[in-house]
Amino acid sequence: MSSQVDTSAVAQDLVLSVRNLTVDYAVHRSSFRAVDDVSFDVPRGSTVAIVGESGCGKSTIAKAIVRLLTPTSGEILLNGQDIARMPARQLRPLRSKVQMVFQDPYGSLDPHLTAEDIVAEPLTLRGIRSGKERRAEAAKLIDQVGLPSSALGRRPAEFSGGQRQRIGIARALASKPELLVCDEATSALDVSVQAQVLDLLADIQRDRGLTYLMISHNLGVVRESSSHVVVMSKGKIVEQGPTEQVLTRPRDPYTRALRAAALDPLTMTGRKPRELVSRLNKVAPQGGPVLMEEAV
Numbered sequence: 001m002s003s004q005v006d007t008s009a010v011a012q013d014l015v016l017s018v019r020n021l022t023v024d025y026a027v028h029r030s031s032f033r034a035v036d037d038v039s040f041d042v043p044r045g046s047t048v049a050i051v052g053e054s055g056c057g058k059s060t061i062a063k064a065i066v067r068l069l070t071p072t073s074g075e076i077l078l079n080g081q082d083i084a085r086m087p088a089r090q091l092r093p094l095r096s097k098v099q100m101v102f103q104d105p106y107g108s109l110d111p112h113l114t115a116e117d118i119v120a121e122p123l124t125l126r127g128i129r130s131g132k133e134r135r136a137e138a139a140k141l142i143d144q145v146g147l148p149s150s151a152l153g154r155r156p157a158e159f160s161g162g163q164r165q166r167i168g169i170a171r172a173l174a175s176k177p178e179l180l181v182c183d184e185a186t187s188a189l190d191v192s193v194q195a196q197v198l199d200l201l202a203d204i205q206r207d208r209g210l211t212y213l214m215i216s217h218n219l220g221v222v223r224e225s226s227s228h229v230v231v232m233s234k235g236k237i238v239e240q241g242p243t244e245q246v247l248t249r250p251r252d253p254y255t256r257a258l259r260a261a262a263l264d265p266l267t268m269t270g271r272k273p274r275e276l277v278s279r280l281n282k283v284a285p286q287g288g289p290v291l292m293e294e295a296v
């Protein structure tokens with residue numbers, strides 16, 4: 001691992017540049033390639049989305065970026081510095097710069113802690129340790145995500161899904177990150193609540209100049225929130241570019257099939273028609289897992 005800074009990424013003002021990323025999981029005595037030679041850039045202040053069917057490797061990329069796992073090969077340049085295989089000790093001061101908002105607002109918050117404690121936890125990364133300062137900062141963050149101050153003393157079970165996701169966002173903001181990785185951050189929510197959370201994320205981005213990497217299987221969310229999109233299938237990128245262009249004039253047959261599936265009224269009602277699945281499998285790259293019906 002090199003601690004050198006990549007000057008081309010810095011010159012282009014890329015918060016994140018993922019280059020030739022490959023991730024293998026150990027499975028029994030063998031290994032499974034979940035992400036295969038993936039490269040994309042995330043310019044400062046932008047929102048880049050990664051889209052693709054379940055199992056295509058989206059969360060694995062997210063986990064590699066926040067270093068919940070160490071990739072097999074490739075580079076993850078954060079502000080030009082490769083963190084892909086950086087040792088924990090060196091990584092610690094960079095932890096505050098990248099935060100993650102998880103899919104499941106029910107499972108990702110500690111049920112025993114109050115909203116104040118949850119939001120205050122990452123303040124340690126900024127060296128904020130005094131109780132008074134932590135309480136004041138947590139109150140500010142809770143206000144920024146549109147929750148009343150009375151929320152501070154309540155525990156996760158006392159909130160709705162959308163409110164819980166707001167707490168998750170407040171927690172993610174507490175360390176003053178430069179990059180938020182939102183892994184299916186709205187997919188557990190009702191459509192109207194989903195829109196409110198996306199609006200909140202857009203407001204926060206405007207106010208703070210934050211950069212987002214949005215991971216979603218939902219093309220509607222991708223269209224709504226991102227300027228660039230990376231389309232993945234079976235661990236590989238099949239197409240990437242400006243969101244509007246990729247979604248309105250997809251070049252790759254897989255993207256076209258994904259779009260057709262998203263527009264299909266049967267899919268929108270939650271049913272998984274067999275023919276759509278087989279259509280997606282026909283146009284997906286060779287190798288990797290076969291798309292299951294329930295994955296559409």
Ligand SMILES: Nc1ncnc2c1ncn2[C@@H]1O[C@H](COP(=O)(O)OP(=O)(O)OP(=O)(O)O)[C@@H](O)[C@H]1O
Nearest residue numbers: 025027032034053054055056057058059060061289
């Ligand atoms: N710890 C693991 N060990 C072995 N295989 C794994 C592990 N985690 C994920 N995989 C496999 O790697 C592939 C990619 O998984 P990943 O969770 O990244 O997909 P995804 O696109 O995020 O899917 P979803 O949208 O359902 O979350 C899948 O085939 C999955 O079964």
